[in-house]
Amino acid sequence: MTSVAVNIHHALTKKGDNHTSDSVARLIAEAQAELARVAETVAEDERLLADILTPEDQEAAIEQRLNASRLLHARLSGAMPRLEALRDQITLRERDAAQKAWYQRLVKRRDVIGKQLAEWLDTLPAVANALHEAVQLAQEAQHFNVKPPPSVLVNPKDRMVSNYDFLPPIVADFVLNNTKLVSADGTILFAPVDARAGSNANPAPRPRIVEPNLTAEEEESLQYAIEMREGAKRRLQAFQQTAAVQGVSVEQVASWQCMNEGGLKDLQDTAAGYKVLEAKTALVSADRAMADQSKKATS
Structure with missing residues (x-):
């Protein structure tokens, strides 16, 4: 073999x-x-x-x-x-x-x-809140980054006394405009539309305010108040969505973002349109003052 x-x-x-x-x-x-x-x-x-x-x-x-x-x-x-x-x-x-x-x-x-993924998904509400916070901070940074010319009518409190270093965005606009966060139950925690208020890249044209007898400066001031109201609405809605997902109160969600009761109250008032009302009241007061001065000048 x-x-x-x-x-x-x-x-x-x-x-x-x-x-x-x-x-x-x-x-x-x-x-x-x-x-x-x-x-x-x-x-x-x-x-x-x-x-x-x-x-x-x-x-x-x-x-x-x-x-x-x-x-x-x-x-x-x-x-x-x-x-x-x-x-x-x-x-x-x-x-x-x-x-x-x-x-x-x-x-x-x-x-x-x-x-x-379970650990990361649990953090999605916090991430969404942080993104909303970044949008809000970008809006607030505009007060320091963009100084309105003297000819623009603004609240005296908003006119900066000193010059400040430029505050760059915390999150790039590309990230904000292309990020969408959805919770396990299908709730939209953050969407690109939420980032538009804080985005400086290719901003959408703002609708003109339908108010009679407004100068360009007055219209700009009122438009700013309206944008602040819309941004506050979105952020407050994000707080409410997170509170519903986590089973906690809106106050608790606000505290996670280092916002005290006064800050939350101011956010709620802004979302309710009180800032817009204040801006309109200021315009009416300015009109009355100008009218009074005109009467005195002619008398």
């Missing part, structure tokens, strides 16, 4: 133990090569036996070798289907083992990512 036949015998009797699909495939290739070699040996011995010139004293040895070669060829031929079946069996076993390992890795990765 040749070494190839011995290896085939071990592989088949041990049912592929210590073998892989690749090693069995190599064994099949070796068996096919051995079959071709044995077939050539059989053909050569048959030719020698049929040759009249072959010495008689060699015929017995040739015939014995021929019988052994025929037996080996038959055994190798019979082993081929069993080797192919063993290869397929090991291939299936390897595939099953690889898929089980893949599944186990998938389960572990899902557990890790699931825990991370």
